[in-house]
Amino acid sequence: MPVVIPPADPAGLPAPAWLLQILLVFTFILHIVAMNLLAGGTTIMAIAHWKGKSNPFFAALGARLCKALPVTMSLTITLGIAPLLFVQVLYGQAFYTASILMAWPWLLVVALVLLAYYGLYLVQFRPDWLGRWVTPIAWVSAIFILVVGLLYTHNATLNLAPEKWAQMYAQSAAGLHLNWSEPTLIPRYLHFMVAAFAVTGLGIMLLSLLYRSSDSSWADEAKRFGARLFIGATIVQLAVGLWFLFSLPNSFMQSFIGGNTVHTIILWAGVLLAVLAMLVVNRSALGAVALTILAIALMSVTRHSLRGMYLSPHLDVNAIPVNPQWVVFVIFVVLLVAGLGVVGWMVWQFVRGGQAEAQSTS
């Protein structure tokens, strides 16, 4: 079978490829942090509802997580739209092709997200009406979200495998393929999902801060639970990460263990930061959060370098002609800053209002 690659879009790029790549990786980091809180949070919420029948700590954890999850879902989706834009701008040739090959499962993502989202609201708004169905519904949402993640990894890895496309398409044009034959599929997926639990651990620690004064014994326990979850998941992550590394094609793996200095430093600096975060988490939750976000950022850069390695024989974003549109780009940046300012103002008002409310009721 030949390797068939669609040509780049004749419109070219509206800014140099490096700028678009920075935007892609940056917005991807935002998306993936939100996704981590969503996937881990929903699963822990389901577990907490189940355990909460006999354990008041978990009952409260379930209820409190549940309030935060719809917003998290919304942020995951919205922060996913930006990388979705940039990935199509830069790698549309791979993205559309891989997505078409797995069209139905890919479309299923949308349906699953919709149902999982309504599930979260049902659990939050109508627990009495649901009765004993609360826990099952929470599980359905959690499982749907975990499946969405898996479909994402199918898509992401299929994006990186142009040599498979023609064979698959010749077999069937019905859009029912998946990428099960990919050796990195499972470790890559687990790498994201184990991270989800670690980040959720930190999220629960932050959540506990909100209840420091109103429910201090719960807050203490939540803090300890979050730290344990973070440390446990991160230890597992070290193993999963190594598995992922060793499942990569040999030449790629080599470049991460000394073959390429920059790639090696970025990857292992990320690992180091995660280990440091484990060490400080019991002393400073915020310190661990900062270290972990940095670690995720470095890992996302590594993920991006890996994409370059897979695709470089087939397509090169630096060869796409650039027709810069700086004026509109500046408008975008100005609006983004203004928009974030407005968002900051609203969130500040909201937090202030919450404090005022707490004071007036106490």
Place this chain on the structure above:
Amino acid sequence: MEYPFWDVPLLGGGMLIGIIAILHVFVSHFAIGAGLFLVLTEIKARRENDTALLGYLKRHSTFFILVVLVFGAVSGVGIWWAIGLVHPSATSALIHIFVWAWAIEWVFFLVELLAAFIYYYGWNRLSARTHIAVGWVYFAGAWLSLFMINGILTFMLTTGRWTETRSLADAFFNPSMLPSLLVRTAVTIALAGLYALITASAEADESLRERVVKYASKWVLAGISVIPFGGIWYISRIPDQAREISMGGAPVVTLFAAASVVFSAFVLLATLLGPFLFPRRFHVTFAFVIVALGLVTTGVTEWVREAVRKPYILYDYMYSNAVRTEEVQLVYEQGVLGTAKWDLLHEVDRADLLKVGEQVFRFHCQSCHTVNGFNGIKFAVKGWEKDFLDIQLQNLNQLKGYMPPFLGNEEERKALVEWLYSLNNPPQQTARR
């Protein structure tokens, strides 16, 4: 041409997009108008110290976030998914021409979304003034998202001067952009009222119900009465051929265009004769009937909007089957299969006319036709003899103005004729006879 073609049986990809898009349009326009509805009504309620009305607004806003933030947002992503799968080349073109316009739209959307959450969770937390301000932020963000997306969508039908200048400004501020913005804004107002009729009619307090029903019906009437003016302005701005298609050129499209007008009139009449004149007797069932009429109106109108763009997917730039106008000559010379990158037919099958014909159909026709489902080709060519099929193919764009020219070479045309003929006259059967 450049991307693999996804074969959606029976329904066809276009229909798949249509289903998602119509539901999304119906909800997303509500999302915008509801922003205005919530703030203005909140201002009114607070000014008149009307706690009952405020109570209704809180309940309405729950309904609002469940419909808008969940279904609206996710179905919007769904359209993007679907068009990328069904029309990858055109989606790629829209993405690449409008990168920063999309990015700006995303900023507005982000602001809109967070404002919605804070508005909703802030009923008791924020001061009245701040709460109203957040409501305005929501509406501004939502309407500005519409402003952005409207510029991109109208470009598809009225590419205007962009085809020569290739400038983003020309693409965005295209001929039908403003009239379409007016129509869509009017639709948002009407839909805000329409959805409010549902929640209002479910209110328990009778006098409140009557008041809000009447009030909401005025929003519907106000929105609808602007639509005809915007509509006429819009129609005056679209390409001549598109206008002809909707006014007699293609009977089905004309029928749907008429249906769009008729159903809008039904919504108007039903609102006038129901909630507006008799708010006291208004029942939730009737609310759903009006909403259903509204959905049908949206459906047929969107369908017409899509249909009149034929034979293009991006006017004067790309045909529905992903052939760019500037590539017509090339395809003509190299053939459909010579230029279709994903024609992976095995060498031994190249001698089989039926297999070649099927491939030609897939890459040149199937973006609009299914084989035996929606717009199915099997029924369209029933009873046609080979000679007739051949003549039709040679003059496709002249005989049917809404179809692109057939660009295959002679061999491909013969193969397609054989394959089309075989659909209604299976080869074994003919051989046996």
